[in-house]
Amino acid sequence: MTRQATPLAERLRPASFDEMVGQERLFGENGAIRRILDSGYLPNMVFYGPPGTGKTTAAEIIARGSDKTIRRLNATTASLADVKSAIADTSTLFGSGGILLYLDEIQYFNKKQQQTLLEYMEDGRVTLIASTTENPYLYVYAAVLSRSSVFEFLPVAPEEMLPALRRGLSLLRSDAPDAPEPREDEDDLLYEIASRGAGDVRRALNLLEQLYAASGGDPASADISLFAPKAVWAADKSGTAHYDLLSALQKSIRGSDPDAAVFYLARILESGDLPGAVRRLQVIASEDIGLAYPLAAVVTRACCESAKELGMPEATVPLSHAAVLLATSPKSNTAYLAYAA
Incomplete structure (x- = not known):
């Protein structure tokens, strides 16, 4: 099977806004x-x-x-x-x-x-x-x-990536007329590839190209876990992304959005920063919930101690408990403002 020297992602680079995904x-x-x-x-x-x-x-x-x-x-x-x-x-x-x-x-x-x-x-x-x-x-x-x-520019969701991956697979097949027939479950594979792309279309297309080459034109037969681990969202501790995620967690809770709070909590934990999540949740309990529901600090402390004792991945359960509790609690920052004054 012959292979083009130009990477698939470059060959598929959109020529118009209508061809862009995300x-x-x-x-x-x-x-x-x-x-x-x-x-x-x-x-x-x-x-x-x-x-x-x-x-x-x-x-x-x-x-x-x-x-x-x-x-x-x-x-x-x-x-x-x-x-x-x-x-x-x-x-x-x-x-x-x-x-x-x-x-x-x-x-x-x-x-x-x-x-x-x-x-x-x-x-x-x-x-x-x-x-x-x-x-x-x-x-x-x-x-x-x-x-x-x-x-x-936001990370591209897996479902938004699918059209690009379908075009990529079609282009790879056009390079090899003797390629195996398409499978009915290929969209499931493409969705998994998109998920492991972690919002990066180029990464997903590169993964598709590697799977296609390694499987002799039948990417559905390849073990994707050998080529790409489960995606870990970027959270460089020395840069700003790490602090952006912690800030997004706090703002989600402050805005009483439990879904967003658990989403950002998951990104922080999957990036490996259990201590950062524990510290920030305890701060939020007093800074943003405070006197509106004083027991929130007690419950959050118990959840955080439980998480540290359990370790990952079980720590996700008590910390999600704390995040949802804080997001759905009444809010008061009077204690924070009193000290700041």
């Missing part, structure tokens, strides 16, 4: 960015979110639909000289209508490199589309953000 609220028929572009307006934009969610693809689609001269830079390899070279195009005949600069991984540019763009963004000679996997409010210079619209 990010419906941004690029769907009534999506925010799509409506802005349909009006003929192209603002400076910063895209942020985890890998494999469509940031680069969206930027390339926007660039192709623009009437501006396009320059692409990757901040991991570009230097200040590269930035100045791109800006210099604005004074040429080809750049007289302005240039569209797509800057990937902008978080790797230092303050001086980012500042170089400001004057040109201000007067419209440069339209910037930047992407980052990090929190832009920590890594992108405030003056750049002030001149840009910031859009968050």
